[in-house]
Amino acid sequence: MIDTATHIDDFAAFIRESPSSYHAAAETRRRLIEAGFTALDEADEWPREPGRYVVVRDGAVIAWVVPEGATALSAFRVLGAHTDSPGFKLKPKPTTGSNGWLQAGVEVYGGPLLNSWLDRELELAGRLVTRDGVEHLTRTGPFLRIPQLAIHLDRDANTGLTLDRQRHTAPVxxxxxxxxxxxxxxxxxxxxxxxxxxxxxxxxxxxxxxxARFGLDAALFAAGRMDNLSSVHAGLAALLTVGLEGDTVSVLAAFDHEELGSESRSGASGPLLAEVLGRVQNGLGASEEERARAFAASWCLSSDAGHSVHPNYPEKHDPVNRPVAGGGPLLKINANQRYATDAHGAALWRRACERAGVDYQEFVSNNTVPCGSTIGPLTATRLGIRTVDVGVPLLSMHSARELAHVDDLVALSAAIGAFFAGA
Structure with missing residues (x-):
């Protein structure tokens, strides 16, 4: 059983240490090394013996456990997530100003809920690369703020706020x-x-x-970047429980650039996961025939945040399938394969949740509201591994600060643990 208070405190600490995808990958690697995983470099020859391993590429991190009983035919159980979140990225020549104010030149990253970023103390975080090619993580702490125009100067602000992405989002x-x-x-x-x-x-x-935890019984949890650090942390916590017994290879794959479409060397459309799984299979001495057979027996859980029904906008949700906060993690379904879930995936998720002793909820979009997508269809397309889309229900997705229920966060990690265990 997962202790809720301990798990949520640990998740909060993980978020504080992960203000950028690069920090999230580094913090994941740090925690895994502390737990006995061996950090590998892509340029080195990788070990062939059973063990626990982790590799970082830019803002992505992949970790895996090769058990004692692993063979060339061993299947993979992959938990896929992503480390990036919508926001703003610093432009070249970043120091700007206007009318006596110092400002930062920023470009919109992904699809943030722009108004949620107003009037908040923000920090800059990410990586610097020096002339020698060495990467250095950096963060400023509270440093910037995107100020909203006062109501006295825009009497219509409460009836229709429109932000120009160039003129109105430069922080001071x-x-x-x-x-x-x-x-x-x-x-x-x-x-x-x-x-x-x-x-x-x-x-x-x-x-x-x-x-912060708040609300009745402190059951609600608010934080930035829960899309999708909620899945990265849940997968990390579950992977740390995986032992060296059995013959299935458990994998945590947290990609970067999902919010941009995943088309990068560290994104889910890139070669990273295929390369890592291929090198693991090389270490197990797999032939092409054995590789194909192993993949045919493999599974991927694509875990990304989903939507809880919004009490103030219920018409935006499907009239029948209405997941609520605290009702359990989501099984995400879409007829047009924006999510990769099919009947076999639904059955797998049911088994995992039953084994973990948690409830789950089905999510499907209202037909009039376009459905987003995840790394699930990308992974299924690239590797041919059966994939199912899941995640925790949130309110205010893509806001600077999102809202979840603590029970859903705990239940997701428990279900992922059952998935790794072979449910």
Missing amino acids: FGVGDASQADLLGILARAAGVEVEEVAGYDILTADTASP
Whole structure:
């Protein structure tokens, strides 16, 4: 049994340490190494013996357990998730200003709920790469704010707020002359490097408000980046319970750039997962025939946040399938394969939840509301592995601060643990 308070406290700590995809990948690797996993480098020869391993590529992380009984025909149980979230990314020549204010030049990353980012203390976080090719993580802590125009200057703000993505989203961080300020220098100092040595950067914004439990019985949980750190953490916690017995290879695959369509070297449409699984199979001495047979027996859980029914907008949801917060994690279904779930996947998820002793809920979109997608169809298409889409129900998805129920977060991790165990 998973202790709810301990699990949620640990999730909150994970979110605090993961303001960017690069930090999330690094924190996942750190926790796994602390638990006895061996960190591998893609450029090195990988071990062939059973064990627990982890590799990071940019903002993506893949970890796996090769048990003592693994053979060339061993199936994989893959938990797929993603480390990135919508927000803003720092542009080149990032230090700007207007009318005495110092501002940061940012580009919209993914599809954030723009108004939710207003009037919040934000930080800059990500990676710097120095001239020698070494990567350095950096973060500023509370540093920026996107100020909303006062109601006195826009009397119609409460009847129709429209934000220009270029003119209205530039955050302020001080006052003065932009020629005398240097955002890159601030990020370099935070990383402990000389600004003259910085040759490239990938820096994003993150909300700095601490995750919090609140509401009746403290059952509600609010935090940034739960889409999709909720799945990364649930998969991480479940993988840490996997032992070396049996013959199935358990895998946590947390990709970057899902919010952009996943088309990158570290995204789900890229080669990373196929390369890792292929190298694991090489270590097990698998032939092409054995590889195909192993994949035919494999499964992927694509875990990404979904929607709880919204009490103020019930018409936006399917009139019959109306998942509620606290009712259990979601089985996500779409007739047009925006989610990869089919009848076999539904049966697998039912077995996993029954084995874990948790309830689950079915999610399907209202026919008038376009359905989003996940890494599930991408993984199924690239690898041919049977895939099922699941996740926790949220309110305010893609907001700077999203809302979940603590029981759903715990139940998701328990169900993933049952999936790894062979349900």
